[in-house]
Amino acid sequence: MRQTVVFPSGSVDYIFQSSVEELLKGYEKGQAVIITNEHLFKLYPHLFKLHKTLVLPPVESSKDLRTIDSLSRQLLEAEATRKTTLIGIGGGVVTDITGFLASVYMRGVPFGFVPTTLLGMVDAAIGGKNGVNLGFNKNIVGTINQPEFILYDMAFLQSLPNVEWSNGFAEIIKYACIFDADLFAELEGKNISHYKNDAADLVNLVDRCANWKNTTVIADEHEKGIRKLLNFGHTAAHAIENLYELPHGKAVAIGMVIASMISEKISGLKPTDTHRLKELLELYNLPVHQKVNTYKAMEILKMDKKRNNENVDYIVLEAIGRAAIRSLPLTIIETVFSDYESHN
Numbered sequence: 001m002r003q004t005v006v007f008p009s010g011s012v013d014y015i016f017q018s019s020v021e022e023l024l025k026g027y028e029k030g031q032a033v034i035i036t037n038e039h040l041f042k043l044y045p046h047l048f049k050l051h052k053t054l055v056l057p058p059v060e061s062s063k064d065l066r067t068i069d070s071l072s073r074q075l076l077e078a079e080a081t082r083k084t085t086l087i088g089i090g091g092g093v094v095t096d097i098t099g100f101l102a103s104v105y106m107r108g109v110p111f112g113f114v115p116t117t118l119l120g121m122v123d124a125a126i127g128g129k130n131g132v133n134l135g136f137n138k139n140i141v142g143t144i145n146q147p148e149f150i151l152y153d154m155a156f157l158q159s160l161p162n163v164e165w166s167n168g169f170a171e172i173i174k175y176a177c178i179f180d181a182d183l184f185a186e187l188e189g190k191n192i193s194h195y196k197n198d199a200a201d202l203v204n205l206v207d208r209c210a211n212w213k214n215t216t217v218i219a220d221e222h223e224k225g226i227r228k229l230l231n232f233g234h235t236a237a238h239a240i241e242n243l244y245e246l247p248h249g250k251a252v253a254i255g256m257v258i259a260s261m262i263s264e265k266i267s268g269l270k271p272t273d274t275h276r277l278k279e280l281l282e283l284y285n286l287p288v289h290q291k292v293n294t295y296k297a298m299e300i301l302k303m304d305k306k307r308n309n310e311n312v313d314y315i316v317l318e319a320i321g322r323a324a325i326r327s328l329p330l331t332i333i334e335t336v337f338s339d340y341e342s343h344n
């Protein structure tokens with residue numbers, strides 16, 4: 001099944017429950033180059049026989065400009081041209097790298113994604129943001145450019161480790177906090193085992209979250225307004241993620257707790273709602289406690305892309321299911337970080 005989603009900068013074909021092999025067979029030899037990582041290369045060797053495949057180490061630290069340099073050279077060596085399609089098969093690290101590389105190699109070549117993590121399916125593969133890190137600063141060099149297609153094959157999730165299921169639920173809980181109180185309540189009544197064992201519920205969940213992301217990006221592809229809401233939990237997350245080598249989902253979980261504490265001060269979120277959020281995160285095996293060094297985290301946060309002089313655009317909750325953008329002085333954020341630090 002196919003569905004075309006039209007974004008301001010281009011249309012994306014969403015291909016559901018289709019076989020990746022069929023897709024790959026559709027490209028003649030030499031017309032496609034696959035980018036993946038070592039885990040997937042070992043787990044699904046048959047997928048990588050048809051086309052030239054570039055294999056990355058399976059770590060966030062590969063998401064940097066050195067990798068873009070090395071992959072560009074490998075593409076040139078493989079005689080990839082402007083007509084070669086780059087296909088990223090993997091989690092958010094692989095798709096972010098593939099999208100950025102495809103946007104800059106020869107000033108842009110076609111590309112598509114096959115997300116293989118839950119987090120990739122509900123978030124990272126969608127929306128056209130492709131970027132890499134500079135040291136501790138996340139996604140600081142990047143582009144906004146839509147892939148030609150995103151292929152969903154839920155069978156990949158069968159090999160996904162439990163911890164990566166949890167990481168995916170961090171972004172799912174994020175959508176529930178920002179937009180969807182009903183989803184929040186549904187998640188409270190279920191757990192990871194339920195979704196692992198109920199294929200229909202899982203497909204509905206992925207679809208619902210992908211729709212939240214699609215509609216938000218269609219309305220504001222270049223993040224001038226409503227798309228900023230998707231950064232709920234991410235300002236604090238990005239300040240600690242690479243500093244403490246946390247997986248993205250875990251950093252977002254802690255970031256959402258900090259954002260809720262800020263929301264209690266700024267936008268009248270009820271303490272009982274912060275409590276509900278913490279319980280939900282724990283139900284999905286996500287952390288709510290983390291040692292943080294406020295000074296170090298603030299140094300990274302100050303470099304954040306969303307900073308505007310002494311203020312930072314921060315996403316707060318007014319209630320579960322309703323978010324708002326507030327321009328906050330760094331001092332308020334620092335106070336809450338210190339408060340969090342002293343309680344963890």
Ligand SMILES: NC(=O)c1ccc[n+]([C@@H]2O[C@H](COP(=O)([O-])OP(=O)(O)OC[C@H]3O[C@@H](n4cnc5c(N)ncnc54)[C@H](O)[C@@H]3O)[C@@H](O)[C@H]2O)c1
Pocket residue numbers: 037039040043058059060063090091092093094096116117119120123124125126127128129130131138139156157158159160161164167168248249
């Ligand atoms: N571009 C965006 O809009 C966007 C949005 C959210 C997150 N991100 C980025 O995405 C990244 C996080 O993505 P992620 O959580 O997918 O992490 P990831 O890509 O690091 O994958 C997590 C782990 O799962 C393994 N894996 C992937 N698929 C598997 C499978 N089917 N079976 C077994 N193992 C598998 C990987 O090898 C890796 O070890 C971060 O860099 C984050 O910044 C980008």
Ligand SMILES: [Zn+2]
Pocket residue numbers: 123171234248252
């Ligand atoms: Zn995220």
